[in-house]
Amino acid sequence: EFMQASWDIEEVQAKGIQHLASFVKDKSAFPYLLKSPKVITFAMKTHATSLKLQVDGCRLLLEILSQALEQGVVMALDETVATCLLVTVRKHAGNEMLLSLLCTVLMMVSASEVTAENLRKVGIIPDLLSILRRFLHNDEICFSCCGVLWSLAVSENNADQEVLESAVPVTSAVLQKYLQNGPIAESACSVLWALSLQGCLTDNDYEPTTVLLLDALRMNLEKAVLVKNGCLALASLIRVSEIAALTFITDSKGNGIDLIKDVYHLYFNDPGVVGALCLLMKEMAQYDEVVLDLLSQKMDKLLTEIKIQFPFS
Template identity: 45%
Template sequence: MEYFPLGNLLAVIKSKHQNKEKFGEMMIRKFIGQMVDALVYMNKQNIIHRNLKSTNIVLTEDFSFVIADLRVQMEMNDEMKVKIRIKDGSKSCMAPEAMEFTFSAKSDIWSLGCIILEMMTCTAMNQEETALLLQKIRQDVHNLENILQTLQATDYSEDLCQVLRMMLKINPNDRKTAKELVAIPYIKECLVICGSPLSGFKKKLPHHAELPQEGNFESILEFMQTYRDIEEAQILTLYYLDELSAGQDALSYIPDITQSVICAMKTHVDCLELEMKACRVLQHLACQALLHNVDDKTLFSDLVTDAVLETMRSHSTNEELLSLCCRLLMILSGNDGVAEMKQTAGCISDLLRTLKTFSRNRDICISCCGALWSLVENKASAKKAFGADAARIIASVIQSHLHDEEVVEPACCALWALSLQGCLTEDQYEITVLLLLDALRTHLEKHGVIKNAYLALASLVRVSELAAFRIILPYTESDGVTLIADSYRQHCDDPDVVETICMLIFEMVQYDNTVEELVSQNTKEMLTEIKMKFASNEEIVSLTAASLVKMEDKLVRSK
């Protein structure tokens, strides 16, 4: 992590104790504003700190406060680790329920209240007395009331003391969440003081501000940097960049544009218009970079992925923005180095959650399925990242959009990827095979659907004899073997499709019980024809020859 020369908040508290100095209420208000802002952000990411205390808050040189030691929230999933790592003397700021190893986002609010009380009692108590007081408050709220009456009479406002009463409720059900605290007028003022966008106060562009020169990247980027905390200015420049970034001239500025756009997205994450424009700009840049083979380390990095995922989580009900985000993630997946990063960032779970919620939105389905297929590059972690529900979600997409080629093609591709990585359970094989046969029958003339569906079927048959049986058994209008023959007749001159058909048949003949059915439906003759027609294609010849040998061997043994 970065270096903080001023150290942590505890060092400042100790200094105040030694010099008999109090924290001014304005400093405490700034601290409250920044901490509430940070906790709201953490809650959006489903992060609970679990051990918030003055030693885990560090100071920047301009006396801003930063929450540190976030690894604790990982370790606190293990009760034994907690007992070893956190000594009794360090537990004074832990919530009552946390002492029983029960945590929620409200546990951090209790800890924040304890830290504020530590700051307020610098002149009223010594550190040992304050630590003892914090322990007593967990048992009886009257201990808090006594000290607040003293502090209110001498140093601090009634509103500040009232905020502490809200934070230090022994029963977590009575305690405010960080988001609920934002609505309190005193907290709102604290958020204004620290410049948090949660305050609802938006800075205006100064009247004397000189607008950037249209078409000039340097001027636009300088303007963005100068007024990075002004939402109005960022939206204006993003409109400029939306037009410029689609051109080849933007290639030289990709790192600078990306950094500026990501900064705007993170600073103004609640502004829908800004997030939509930012995603469009990043899409243009990614398309240009892939088109011209520019492997920019800033654009294709976890910085961009994190920002896009944060946008998706902050606007989880806006389908238009989610569609843009999913498409951007799909485009970024075209870079070889991105897939593994996006898995660690939780991208797969976000895409699946979006796909499940908006399975009837075709644009989201197309982009999500395309991105999910790309994310299977990292074989070691793909199965764990996708989870058991992925196949069911993608299957429901195919069912909802069975007649839409543009949705079915990437969805079949995603199912193929899941099958390759062993993400389907045994009870999902049969229904998935039937669904893929439906897709084949519905889109018999469509090259992309046919190819991807046969690849998916081949990978399923490779691991399941049940899948092979399901193909040869009669089903609705025709059985799967007849459908294979129809597919070949439709695409007999397309080596890509023919190869996938041969791949499926090769997997099917590995099971003795399916060979007889294949032979009875003239599959042997079809393979012989394919072998002769594509004699110069080594892969097709190899697959057909191996399948024919299996069939001959079965016929000889049956006689």
């Protein structure tokens, strides 16, 4: 009420945010803090030129979101809050420190389907792509932005086809730069999978994206989620493109079928990864030339082994 009575006075809003921050460690105050993001973000929007207020607001939001995460509470933020956050993104598009905080906030709130949909509605995707292009060197920003893109791209009723298509080269650039950074590579692979499911890749994308995903798998075989999502992304590409299938078996760094064997031997007890491998082989089997390669590599024996391992799957 103190903040709502004087929206236009920056000092009042700053003190209000500081006062709310003083309750963060008080567990009994948590239910009240859950209701505060709307007030915090509106104060940030009203005083968008105040860098200190933006930073303090973001830090407070992160504290509240972290507590919510610890307690298993998913915070669904409405379109008004999404709009307020977008104003800050655009007003401070060149401030790397603030964007690092803000993109982490966006990643955390986008875990809610409702919030992800509201972020999509207000048109945040082009801004995320601009941030990635500008701050490709910043691993925290790349990780957070890919996390938001993943949440937004998986929406079944996505009307942003053209915008999402422009995310393909940007996401590929992130993956190329951070192939050896497991968390970022995992997040970027997930985005490419979502983009491929949405039909956002063109004929020119299939070969380089297949090679890139193969590289990501080879360099991160110990990361189960990355391996699973990477295989699902490859399956999605191969489903619609023979170019992708032929690239998979003729890659200069090694036949992808050998990689399937390596993955299976590492994860033969993991139904999620094995299921992704089976889907990948199913999509490969629609192309005669690839089938010959599968048979010459005795993949029928591997499939028999999988059936024995997972008889009810």
